[in-house]
Amino acid sequence: MLKVNDVSTYYGPIRALKQVNLHVEQGEIVALIGANGAGKTTLLNTISGLLNPRHGQILFDGHDIAGHSPESIVRLGVSLVPERRQIFSTLSVRDNLLLGAYHRFRRDGKSLDGDIAKMYELFPILEKRQAQMGGTLSGGEQQMLALARGLMSQPKLLMLDEPSVGLAPLIVREILRIVAELRTRGATILLVEQNARAALSVADRGYVLENGRIALEGKADDMAKNVAVQSAYLGKRDQR
Numbered sequence: 001m002l003k004v005n006d007v008s009t010y011y012g013p014i015r016a017l018k019q020v021n022l023h024v025e026q027g028e029i030v031a032l033i034g035a036n037g038a039g040k041t042t043l044l045n046t047i048s049g050l051l052n053p054r055h056g057q058i059l060f061d062g063h064d065i066a067g068h069s070p071e072s073i074v075r076l077g078v079s080l081v082p083e084r085r086q087i088f089s090t091l092s093v094r095d096n097l098l099l100g101a102y103h104r105f106r107r108d109g110k111s112l113d114g115d116i117a118k119m120y121e122l123f124p125i126l127e128k129r130q131a132q133m134g135g136t137l138s139g140g141e142q143q144m145l146a147l148a149r150g151l152m153s154q155p156k157l158l159m160l161d162e163p164s165v166g167l168a169p170l171i172v173r174e175i176l177r178i179v180a181e182l183r184t185r186g187a188t189i190l191l192v193e194q195n196a197r198a199a200l201s202v203a204d205r206g207y208v209l210e211n212g213r214i215a216l217e218g219k220a221d222d223m224a225k226n227v228a229v230q231s232a233y234l235g236k237r238d239q240r
């Protein structure tokens with residue numbers, strides 16, 4: 001479904017991604033782990049069109065999307081739930097969800113009530129809070145709202161940038177439970193996490209990014225067994 005071939009992305013003269021190769025198949029959950037500054041967000045932003053790679057190819061469903069506009073990439077079915085949530089704090093929970101579907105809304109003009117009901121089924125807390133302003137939700141609730149908003153665009157590929165950052169262990173488990181639940185519904189997910197153990201527990205495969213390069217890749221189970229010995233690769237976990 002997604003194939004990243006030899007991608008290098010720069011910030012001015014600084015090369016933040018160095019010939020990265022990665023692929024995600026339909027129905028897979030793939031974890032991308034690595035320390036602060038490894039380039040995880042840069043990679044997601046490059047895939048979603050917020051950054052232009054200087055070299056390489058990004059194939060999604062057979063189209064080369066490298067350098068395309070973020071809007072056109074969303075329309076092809078790639079949705080990014082960014083770091084630090086970025087929900088609309090002065091809009092209600094319900095309106096935040098509606099905005100997640102605005103591409104589809106524009107196209108078919110149909111009611112989104114059914115889609116919203118599905119999100120409330122998946123995240124019951126959001127139904128209780130539906131009229132509340134986004135900015136007044138707790139951190140964990142905001143993360144669930146961001147996830148639900150990402151799902152409202154009915155993406156083929158959902159990319160999550162550190163959904164567990166700053167959340168209590170119980171909420172982290174809840175978010176990962178939902179990620180696992182989405183997989184049973186056929187979702188394809190690229191999950192960025194510093195919490196390597198948690199990410200690998202729900203993933204099929206994983207990659208370790210180190211200083212802009214893929215340093216390690218493999219089956220999630222095998223990588224999880226390696227976590228202790230590979231702590232050098234995995235960097236400092238759970239530090240935030």
Ligand SMILES: Nc1ncnc2c1ncn2[C@@H]1O[C@H](COP(=O)(O)OP(=O)(O)OP(=O)(O)O)[C@@H](O)[C@H]1O
Pocket residue numbers: 011014016034035036037038039040041042043083194
């Ligand atoms: N706008 C920018 N301009 C210049 N350098 C940047 C910019 N954004 C990121 N970088 C640098 O690129 C490198 C990769 O950053 P990136 O945000 O992708 O890391 P990350 O793996 O997502 O880290 P974290 O876990 O802290 O979110 C870092 O060295 C960072 O300082």
Ligand SMILES: [Mg+2]
Pocket residue numbers: 040041042083161
């Ligand atoms: Mg990041």
